[in-house]
Amino acid sequence: MSTKLIALYITVCSVLFIISKMLISFLCYKKWARKKRIIETSLTGGKLVIFRSAAMQSLSPKAFMRMIMGLSSKDIIGSGGYGTVYLLRLDEKSAFAIKKLSRGSAEMDRGFERELDTMGDIKHRNIVPLCGYYAAPHFNLLIYELMPNGSLDTILHGKEEKKQALLDWPVRYKIALGVARGLSYLHHDCIPHVIHRDIKSSNILLDHNMEARVSDFGLATLMKPNESHVTTVVAGTFGYLAPEYFETGRATTKGDVYSYGVVLLELLTGKRPTDESFLENGTRLVTWVKETMEEKREEHAVDGALASFPAEEVKFVFTVAEKCLESDPRDRPTMVQVAKMLEQAKLA
């Protein structure tokens, strides 16, 4: 081959290489630009950030903002430790849950937007999607997709007829598996990995199919992939916290596994971890169930609202809960293992 031909060959290859790199960068930019729309609103002095979502894209930000500003106490659907939750219905198909948080410290605010941008990237069928947020000088709003069936806590500990109608055994099993898959995604597939730190029945919401969606990352602290824990002051909810958390204040994925175990017991027994009857007898839901299991009487602990249930499957879920509630975090399974156990038992 002549030198000229080799030179031509190298030039063509180099040009093609550069063009392909430029094309890839262009496509990545387009994808990134589509991911979120940032709208500064002079109307209210805040910043509205909307993540990709069919419902949100079809509405003008000004109109959306006007609807948000029109929310009042009659639109409240719940409240928690971090703020009040409002219902915002756009039309028959789309509705949002708007969580209003009071403005935190300047230090918290700096991390706030970064954390929310990461949360906007989290997409999983068992996680409540964050559709956007609004940051203003005196308050912040988190815009979530509305979960039409509310929280597991409300149904499980609410009116008996509704509980019987909505929470039969197959639905409870589906919820247990959904939460396990959602948590497994947060712990192992998200980059950076996420420890939830406040798994409880009021943070498990139910979509129109009664599919479980893990919600409320208000307490979640994002970890770098190579870190196995984060250290903070003790947070979370009494009754769900792993014993080691009180001693060390270290949040770990195994702490979430413990809280998940408590939710499993709640699904099985229909009792709150802080049920008054336990406090009166100086015991706890976890201790009571462990004792019942030792006596091989777990069927007596099953929620009376369950008209019928497959005894073997229920027993199996008790054993999964028992593993999640091991006192030594090293003896607890990971959420991937829990999800696999529940999937395999269903297939068998």
Ligand SMILES: Nc1ncnc2c1ncn2[C@@H]1O[C@H](COP(=O)(O)OP(=O)(O)OP(=O)(O)O)[C@@H](O)[C@H]1O
């Ligand atoms: N996306 C949503 N769709 C439907 N209802 C929701 C949604 N988010 C929250 N809610 C309702 O609002 C209630 C309060 O939620 P919030 O997350 O503020 O507090 P919590 O989870 O009850 O307590 P805490 O703040 O201590 O975690 C929930 O129990 C639920 O009924």
